[in-house]
Amino acid sequence: MRFRSSVAIDLGTVNTLVWVAGRGIVLEEPTAIAIDTAVGKVAAVGAAADALADKEPQDIEVIHPLRDGVIADLDATAAMLHDFLRRSRRFGVLRPNALVCVPSGATPVERRSIVAALGVRRPRYNVRLIDEPVAAAAGAGFDLTGGAGGFVVDIGGGTTEVAAVAGWRVVRARSLRKAGNAMDDAIAQAIRTEMGLIISQRAARQLKMTLGVTGGAEGWAEAVGIDAGQRTPRTDYVPGGLVATALEPIVATIAAAVHEMLSEIPAGLAEDVVRGKIRLAGGGSLLPGLAGRIETAAGIGAVLVEDPLRCVVRGAAEILERRGDLGKHGGPGLRQLASAQAGPFVSGYSRGWREMTAGSRPASSQPTTAATTGMPTRMNSRFCVGTADSSDRPSSGLSQA
Numbered sequence: 286m287r288f289r290s291s292v293a294i295d296l297g298t299v300n301t302l303v304w305v306a307g308r309g310i311v312l313e314e315p316t317a318i319a320i321d322t323a324v325g326k327v328a329a330v331g332a333a334a335d336a337l338a339d340k341e342p343q344d345i346e347v348i349h350p351l352r353d354g355v356i357a358d359l360d361a362t363a364a365m366l367h368d369f370l371r372r373s374r375r376f377g378v379l380r381p382n383a384l385v386c387v388p389s390g391a392t393p394v395e396r397r398s399i400v401a402a403l404g405v406r407r408p409r410y411n412v413r414l415i416d417e418p419v420a421a422a423a424g425a426g427f428d429l430t431g432g433a434g435g436f437v438v439d440i441g442g443g444t445t446e447v448a449a450v451a452g453w454r455v456v457r458a459r460s461l462r463k464a465g466n467a468m469d470d471a472i473a474q475a476i477r478t479e480m481g482l483i484i485s486q487r488a489a490r491q492l493k494m495t496l497g498v499t500g501g502a503e504g505w506a507e508a509v510g511i512d513a514g515q516r517t518p519r520t521d522y523v524p525g526g527l528v529a530t531a532l533e534p535i536v537a538t539i540a541a542a543v544h545e546m547l548s549e550i551p552a553g554l555a556e557d558v559v560r561g562k563i564r565l566a567g568g569g570s571l572l573p574g575l576a577g578r579i580e581t582a583a584g585i586g587a588v589l590v591e592d593p594l595r596c597v598v599r600g601a602a603e604i605l606e607r608r609g610d611l612g613k614h615g616g617p618g619l620r621q622l623a624s625a626q627a628g629p630f631v632s633g634y635s636r637g638w639r640e641m642t643a644g645s646r647p648a649s650s651q652p653t654t655a656a657t658t659g660m661p662t663r664m665n666s667r668f669c670v671g672t673a674d675s676s677d678r679p680s681s682g683l684s685q686a
């Protein structure tokens with residue numbers, strides 16, 4: 286892998302981050318794309334698209350193309366990534382390298398869809414996938430060289446990944462489909478039922494951040510929504526107890542999963558885990574009161590990593606950099622698990638790197654579509670993106686297929 290032409294991508298359900306070798310983190314945007322359905326063009330990508338969510342402007346469809354950590358809409362993901370990478374890249378390499386983090390529980394089809402998302406448009410990428418817990422552990426400050434181990438909990442938007450890792454490999458991992466988005470939904474549902482107030486996901490998210498399971502500093506927070514009976518806007522005070530009660534089942538599930546995973550680790554890892562503590566990463570780990578709950582359930586220390594929202598991409602970048610420093614066989618997760626020649630979807634890997642070639646196609650001469658890859662996608666070729674020559678405006682250079 287030519288280090289200078291590498292990018293690391295944390296393609297999260299809620300946020301996507303891009304790191305470029307020699308430049309650092311160059312992009313952090315919501316995983317969202319807005320389509321102008323009247324003309325079939327991309328109207329906005331990232332933060333600008335997410336800002337339109339819940340507001341239902343005419344002829345605009347806001348798509349959050351990942352669900353539970355995996356691609357649910359291949360076309361939209363490809364268009365979004367293309368735009369993000371066009372903004373991030375400054376090198377003129379024909380086939381740049383991308384290291385993309387994937388949830389440990391992602392199926393082969395889900396892994397393949399990531400490769401396809403970076404391969405359906407030019408420039409095509411040499412894609413390598415890395416298990417997210419390994420990247421999270423690196424970003425959380427664990428040095429996993431020499432077989433050292435650690436325990437990380439990455440609470441994102443769609444999934445919570447609970448994992449024990451050692452020697453740059455996953456030892457045990459579990460992916461729960463309960464994380465930040467489920468918390469937002471639970472809060473919105475409780476406020477509608479208990480207070481007759483319909484609030485947006487954005488408002489629910491704000492209440493979650495302010496109140497958490499502790500009730501926040503004030504013990505209440507203001508929310509604006511639509512009165513369920515009158516159908517008119519209403520402002521109300523939401524008690525912290527209501528939000529804490531709504532969050533309780535999700536927090537309890539996460540804490541129980543951590544406890545369960547700890548009971549499954551090999552005895553040889555126990556000392557590393559106790560010494561290194563449970564490290565909490567991902568935006569969801571910032572929930573007020575969550576770290577304390579996990580610590581209580583686990584019976585060992587739990588600490589929030591520095592800058593939890595960037596932990597995974599920082600870790601992936603560190604792994605790329607180590608690879609750059611140490612050469613082909615010297616760094617973490619460097620086992621070449623499959624070569625492009627061996628075909629992109631060789632099965633039976635253990636953990637760590639998986640090399641796939643974005644341009645490779647599962648069926649020899651077929652274009653990469655949902656039909657040929659069996660990938661989960663709602664629509665195919667609804668819109669396409671121009672080349673890197675297009676201007677920098679997100680909506681330009683985009684036209685209907």
Ligand code: ADP
Pocket residue numbers: 296297298299300301440441442443444464465466490493494566567568569570571572573593594
């Ligand atoms: P993903 O990797 O799935 O995209 P992230 O790690 O970027 O997820 O985290 C996004 C999630 O973290 C969202 O659900 C967001 O609401 C939540 N989040 C961000 N900040 C906070 C906070 N201060 N308190 C609680 N949740 C938060």
Ligand code: MG
Pocket residue numbers: 295297298439441442567597
């Ligand atoms: Mg994440």
